[in-house]
Amino acid sequence: MNAMLRDEPAAAPLSAKGLHHAYEGAHVLSGVDLALEPGSVLGLIGRNGAGKSTLIRAMVGLLEPTEGKAFVFGEPALRMPDRVKARLSYVAQQPEALSWLTATQMLDYVGRFYPRWDARFADDLVKRWQIPAKRLLAKLSPGERQRVELIRALASQPDLLVLDEPAAALDPVARRELLREVALRAGESGTTVLFSTHIVSDLERVASDIAFLHxxxxxxHCPVDETKERFMRLWLPGRLAAAAPETALSHRKHADGSVSLVVERDGRGQWPEASRLQGARxxxxxxxxxxxxxAE
Known part of the structure; x- marks a missing residue:
């Protein structure tokens, strides 16, 4: 095995170590580590501008980070061999590629590059999602254009599906249908999924894990089911504000001098000591x- 990869778990479908990136001197990523377990559905959440798209592009090899490494199925993301590319499907937040083709032409063309391409599935989804198949992609609405890209990604039957804000241009009905398809792929085929979003209800419907970029x-970064047990809001009256733990994930001071914080259980399952003070809640x-x- 290449020495560069000795410390990288070969089983990780997608991973990043120490990713840093900056645009014109402004830091967008600061030492991000992330690894997806095989078969997991990871929801990457964060406000607009948090760095979600930059992280995703770096992880799939579309952007060279200032520092750090990204791997796809154990291979360096920036030098993926064709056999690895065939296992990956990625959908950008604003698809623009091959816009001079019709939806039918694009799906037929792209399908030739994927050994497991499911043409019948693609045709059925075009009809079910009522895509104007003979219209140029450039002439489609943003929602229709995004649906075509999602059909392309799903029809390739990938082992790894990466979606950047896939529901951004979709109406509620189309968004629910997309999430249903993602859940089916993950549940029936064991597809590993990474999708970014700021729509929390989408995470609750399909994600097994959550990663919060801020x-x-x-x-x-933890299983969705653990969040309610692992994180709580700690409220301290003004007279106890000085006891607020420095490790809190957020710290908000109120007009009456009280503070509210998001705190996490420690390795022994205990809340911070301040939570046991009289008057704390x-x-x-x-x-x-x-x-x-x-996020606020």
């Missing part, structure tokens, strides 16, 4: 509340 840093957090508390 200001270019990965501040949490611990409140449960749903996934959307957790997102809002950290």
């Amino acid at each position: 200001d270019g840093r990965m501040i949490l 611990i409140d449960p957090l749903g996934l959307e509340d957790l997102f809002v508390e950290i």
Whole structure:
């Protein structure tokens, strides 16, 4: 095995180590580590501008990071061999490629590059999603264009499916149909999925794991089911504000001097010591509340 890869788990479908990136001196990624387990559905969440698209592009080899490494099925993302590319499908947030072709022409052309291309599935989904198959891609609405790209990605029957804000241009019905297809692929075929979103309800429907990117840093990565047990809101009255733990994921000071924080259990399953002070209060957090508390 190449020495460059000795410390990289070969089984990881997609992983990143120490990714840094900057645009014109502004840091977009700051030391991001992330690895997907085979067969998992990882929802990458964060506010607009958090660095989600930059991270995804670096992880699939479309962008060379300032520092760090990314791997796809154990191969360097920037030098993926064809056998690895055939196992990966990626959909950008704003698809633009091959816009001079019709939907039918594009799917027929692209399908020739994938050994497991499911033409019948592609045709059926074009009809079910009511895509104007003979219209140029450039003439389609953003939602229709995104649906065509999603059909292309799903019909290739990938082992790894990477979607950057796949529901951004979709109406609620189309978004639910997409999530159903993603769940089916993951459940029936064992496809590993990474999708970015800021729509928390999408995560709750299909994701097995969540990764939270905030200001270019990965501040949490865990199974979705663990979030309610692992994170809580700690409220401290003004007289206890000085006892607020420095390790809190968020820290908000209120007009009356009280503070509210998002805190995490430690390795022994204990909440921070401040939570046991008289007058402190611990409140449960749903996934959307957790997102809002950290992102604001």
